[in-house]
Amino acid sequence: MNNKATWTYNIKGIRTPGVSQMLVHENLVFIAVHYAKAGFYEGKLLCLSLNTGELQWEFVTDHVINSKVSVSGDQVYLAAFDGHVYGLNLADGQLRWKFHTGKNMFSSPAVVGDKLICCETHTGNFTYCLDRHSGQKIWELKTGVAVASSPLVYKDLIFHGSNSPLFFAIDLNTGIEKWRYEADGYFAGSPNLLGDQVITGCLNGSVYVFEPFTGQIVTQFQTGGAIYRKPIIENKHIFIGNEAGVFSSLTTSGQSISVDWTYQVPEIISTNACIANGQVLFGSADGHVYCLDKEDGALIDKKNMKSIVRDIMLTDEFFLIGADKGQLSAFERES
Known part of the structure; x- marks a missing residue:
């Protein structure tokens, strides 16, 4: 990792x-900031130039923005704690x-064709499907x-x-619940695709792999710490960190999962992983971004951001790091 940021x-x-x-879209990067103001909270969505870090525009909400935006066509979609999409x-x-x-x-809202899918968070009851062009409700499902x-x-x-x-699994077109699975821990993290199966982490420390149409468990694996992050997939390899500070590289084979290697950091893993050039990178609440060898988990480098790292992202030209204290830095990628 380069030590000097191209821009911050x-x-x-x-x-x-x-x-x-x-979120990076073409030559723009979107990131939200939340903060206390006069005893209340506000949020701002910032749109920056990817090449220079120059502010292009900002949008202010009446409460915290803690999600990632989605972009489709000429619109940006945002969900906030003020109860609005x-x-x-x-x-x-x-x-x-x-x-x-x-x-x-x-x-974070998800765009699928002309539809926008979004979910309520605190004391919420509904998953919504909206028309992404107009914001009109197509259907809602009371999940409770x-x-x-x-x-x-x-x-x-x-x-x-x-x-x-x-x-949950829900029909996109009708909003009818297809199946649900109940575990012994919360499913607070986001799912991903593992081939033609669905994979997600759980606060009981397990990674679950589901058959998407029936909800049958294909396999599961215990990592030893609560999982809030989305599993990142490359071929049959799973890269995931947990609240115990353990980052794992796992391999799937049929109905089993095995450990390739693990790496321990002092505090929780606070970001999803990024993979490039035989390396895997992730951020931690200890204020560092770690760069490991993808094959054996050996430490290659680490960068001190001096505050909790909230997100990392790779583009063709930059390695982006978002950290608390309102900091977003772009480092030129090494060839």
Whole structure:
């Protein structure tokens, strides 16, 4: 990892700002910041130039923004703790529409064709399907549980966990629940695809692999610590970190999962993994980004960001790091 940032954007004039996950779209990078203001909370969505870090526009909400945005066509989609889902102009951040759920939103919205899928978080009850162009509700499903997990859509099915022991599969077109699985821990993290199967982590420390149409468990594996992060998949390899500070490289084979290697850090793993050039990178609450050899887990390098690392992302040219204290830095990728 290069030591000198190509550019760094620091939030100024705000005390102890926190940042959300980021999204890169073409030559733009989106990241939200949340902060206390006069005893209350506000959030800002920032749109920055990927090449220079220059602010292009910002959008302010009445409460915390803690999710990643989605982009489709000429619109940006955002969910916030003020109980609204927003549709914004990509070009200038102007509001096109907003949909009021009445409950806090933490889960990141997902775009599927002309549909936008979003879930209520705190004391929430509903998963929603909206028309992404207008924000009009197409259907809602009362799940009865709060959802922090961001939805995954695969073959007309929506998959998400919840702030409860329940994991759901929902029909994309009708909003009818297809199946649910109940574990002995919360499914707060977001799912991913493992080939044609669905994989997710659980706060009981296990990684679960589901057959998507029946909900039958294909296999599961215990990592030894609560999992909030999305499993990252490369071929048959799974890369996942947990709250015990253990980062694992796992391999799937049929109905079994085996350990390739593990790496221990002092505090929780606070980001998803990124993989490039035979290396795997992740951030930790100890303020460091770790770079490991993908094959054997040996430490190659680590970078001190001096605050909790909230997200990391690789583009063709940059390695982006978002950290608390309102900091977003872009480092030129090494060839």
